[in-house]
Structure formats: structure tokens, C-alpha cells
Amino acid sequence: MGDKTMTLSQSNSARRSSFGRLELVNLSKSFTDSCFPAIDNINLTCEAGEFVVVVGPSGCGKSTLLNIAAGLLAPSSGEVRLDGVRITAPGPSRTIVFQEHGLFPWLTAYQNVELGLKLKGISKSERQDRVQAALKMVHLTSAGEKLIHQLSGGMRQRISIARALVMDPPVLLMDEPFSALDAHTRTLLHAELQDIWCRTKKTVLFITHSVGEAVRLADRVIILASQPGRIRREVRVPIAHPRDFDSPDISEVVGVIRREIEEEVNRVNAQMAQDASAA
Ligand SMILES: Nc1ncnc2c1ncn2[C@@H]1O[C@H](COP(=O)(O)OP(=O)(O)O)[C@@H](O)[C@H]1O
Ligand SMILES: [Mg+2]
Numbered sequence: 001m002g003d004k005t006m007t008l009s010q011s012n013s014a015r016r017s018s019f020g021r022l023e024l025v026n027l028s029k030s031f032t033d034s035c036f037p038a039i040d041n042i043n044l045t046c047e048a049g050e051f052v053v054v055v056g057p058s059g060c061g062k063s064t065l066l067n068i069a070a071g072l073l074a075p076s077s078g079e080v081r082l083d084g085v086r087i088t089a090p091g092p093s094r095t096i097v098f099q100e101h102g103l104f105p106w107l108t109a110y111q112n113v114e115l116g117l118k119l120k121g122i123s124k125s126e127r128q129d130r131v132q133a134a135l136k137m138v139h140l141t142s143a144g145e146k147l148i149h150q151l152s153g154g155m156r157q158r159i160s161i162a163r164a165l166v167m168d169p170p171v172l173l174m175d176e177p178f179s180a181l182d183a184h185t186r187t188l189l190h191a192e193l194q195d196i197w198c199r200t201k202k203t204v205l206f207i208t209h210s211v212g213e214a215v216r217l218a219d220r221v222i223i224l225a226s227q228p229g230r231i232r233r234e235v236r237v238p239i240a241h242p243r244d245f246d247s248p249d250i251s252e253v254v255g256v257i258r259r260e261i262e263e264e265v266n267r268v269n270a271q272m273a274q275d276a277s278a279a
Contacts, residue, residue: 019083020048020170020203022069022094027078029064037076038064040228048083048170049201053218055208055257057265061229062207066175069205070096082171092120095164096173099180101156103148103163109155110135110144113162120167134166137196154185158192165196174206178213190216190245198241211261215253216245223260226268233260 024044030037039061046052054062067073069080071090080087082094090096095116103112113134117127135141138158148156157177164172178186194217197204208214214221218237225232235257239249 020046021083022046022171022203022205023081023084024065024069025079025081027065027068027075027080029061029068029073030076037228039068040230041078042229042231044222044231046171046203046205048203051197051204051206051217051219052222053206053208053214053220054222054224055211055214055261056224056229056232057226057261057268058209060224060226062209062224063175064229065224066096066173066205066207070094070173072096092116092167093169094171094173095167095169096175097157097160097164097177099176101160103156103160105148107148108144109140109146109148109151109159112148112159113144113166116163116167130166130168131162134162137165137199138162138192152185153181154189157181157189161193161196165200169202171203171205174204176208177206179208179210186213187245191242193217194242211254211257212250215250215257216243221253221257223257223264225264227271232264235260 022045024042027039027042028037029039042065044052054065056062064073068075069087071080071087071094074088087094103109104115107115110131114127114131117130122130131144132141135144138161140155140158140162143151143155143159148159151159161177178189181189190213197217206214206217215237221235221237222231223233223235224230235253237253239247239253243250
């Protein structure tokens with residue numbers, strides 16, 4: 001088993017230096033029924049193996065940005081490139097983990113993780129090895145035969161992470177994957193995700209509205225402004241991994257980002273009040 005986990009990590013570290021550079025170039029997206037673009041001219045490059053977290057208030061365009069990066073949504077202008085190649089559709093190189101885990105309730109945990117490999121035509125013996133390795137990464141080797149309703153919220157979310165990891169993508173996209181969980185489970189999963197990332201060094205683009213979560217995990221935090229969604233500020237988190245989540249260094253960076261977001265929320269509220277009085 002240990003060897004199988006190593007297979008997954010080693011294949012990643014072999015590609016770490018050269019694969020997984022995700023570029024979002026001049027991205028804008030307007031929905032027809034809105035007066036502001038959801039996102040406006042966003043430029044963001046996630047280097048191979050980098051953990052980038054995007055934070056911002058609700059409605060500022062975070063999910064729109066991630067869905068475009070996944071190829072699930074077409075931008076109004078601009079483009080997404082993975083290792084220099086333009087992306088226009090979803091693909092196994094960028095698996096996505098959503099807040100709603102989206103697991104199939106009629107399949108076991110094991111079968112949920114296995115499904116993507118089956119659809120890809122991977123042989124049964126390779127599937128077995130890869131599913132076991134992915135379940136081991138999320139510490140759920142003993143839960144494979146359980147149906148989804150028999151799992152806790154935290155376990156379900158770990159299965160959905162295993163389902164993404166099993167495809168061995170260079171890039172992992174995560175849209176508020178832990179926001180429906182209680183604080184204790186969330187902290188456990190932060191530690192697990194940090195551990196998985198330290199071992200595999202995948203490129204991660206992670207969305208959250210939680211500043212604490214962002215600073216625990218990120219190499220770099222991107223703060224979005226809203227209406228329209230633009231990059232307001234970028235903050236590097238110069239703390240080595242694995243991190244002690246209780247460290248005062250983390251609290252300090254959290255304070256900086258919280259103040260920035262508060263200013264952003266105040267700016268938007270003032271703008272809305274001004275628009276309302278002008279109307
Ligand atoms: N499919 C859609 N159709 C119309 N408007 C949308 C759609 N998806 C998102 N929006 C709008 O785009 C803006 C950004 O939404 P979203 O990316 O979901 O924000 P966040 O994830 O930061 O909460 C919001 O104003 C939202 O109402
Ligand atoms: Mg969202």
C-alpha cells in the first residue's frame with residue numbers, strides 16, 4: 001500500500017518542475033442580466049506546484065473564475081493556458097472539487113473514486129492500485145465499501161478529494177470545498193490537504209471566503225474586489241510548509257488580509273449607497 005501511494009507522489013514529483021503552470025490571461029466574463037461584469041480583466045499565473053488561494057466577499061466572481069479555469073464556462077474575453085496550451089473544455093488535467101461533493105449516492109465510496117478511471121478505460125488492476133492509493137492519501141482505506149449516506153460530511157469531502165487525486169491531474173481546482181463543514185473537521189482537512197500537497201506538489205487553485213483558511217494553506221493569496229471582480233491585492237505567505245496553524249505568523253497575515261477585505265466591503269457599500277442616492 002505504502003508503495004502505491006509513493007507511485008502517485010513520485011509520478012507527480014517527476015513532473016513537478018515542468019508541468020502544471022496555469023495562466024489566466026486578460027479574463028473577463030459578463031452575464032447578460034448583470035450591469036457589472038462578473039470578472040474584469042483578471043491576469044493570474046499559478047506556477048507549477050504553487051498553492052494559490054483566491055479570497056473575496058460573496059458574489060465577487062470567485063466561482064466564475066474557477067469555472068473558467070476548469071473549462072466549464074467560456075470567458076467573454078481572454079484565455080486560459082495550461083503549460084502554454086489554450087484550454088477550452090474540461091479535462092482530466094484539471095480536476096475540480098466543489099463545496100457540494102457531487103458524489104453518486106448509489107455507488108460505494110470506492111466506486112465513486114474509481115469511476116473516472118473506468119471511463120478512461122484504465123485496466124482493473126491499475127484501477128485497484130490507484131483507488132487504494134488515493135483512499136490512503138485521504139486516510140479512508142477502510143471506508144471503501146460504504147455508501148455515501150453512511151459517511152460523515154468530512155468523509156464525503158475527503159472521498160471527493162480522492163476522486164480528484166486518483167486522476168493524477170497536474171492541477172487541482174477547489175471551490176470552497178470545506179465551507180459546509182464544522183470548524184473542527186475543517187481544521188483536520190486543512191492539515192490533510194496540506195500534507196497531500198506537500199507530498200504531491202500539485203498546482204492548486206483554491207477558492208474560499210475564509211481568510212483563516214486561505215492563509216493556512218496558500219503560498220499566495222489573491223484578494224478580489226467586487227463589482228466588477230478584479231484583483232485588488234496579492235499577498236505572499238512566506239511561512240514554510242508544513243505549517244503550525246496556531247502560529248502568530250499566520251495570525252499576522254490573516255490580520256492584513258482581513259483589513260483589506262473590510263476596506264473592500266466598505267468601498268462596495270459606499271458605492272452602492274452613492275448609486276442609490278443618485279438614482
Ligand atoms: N450563470 C450565471 N448567470 C448570471 N449571473 C451569474 C451566473 N453565475 C454567476 N453570476 C453572477 O456573477 C457574479 C459572481 O458570481 P460568483 O462567481 O458565483 O461569485 P462568488 O463565487 O464569489 O460568490 C454574481 O453577481 C452572480 O450573481
Ligand atoms: Mg462561489
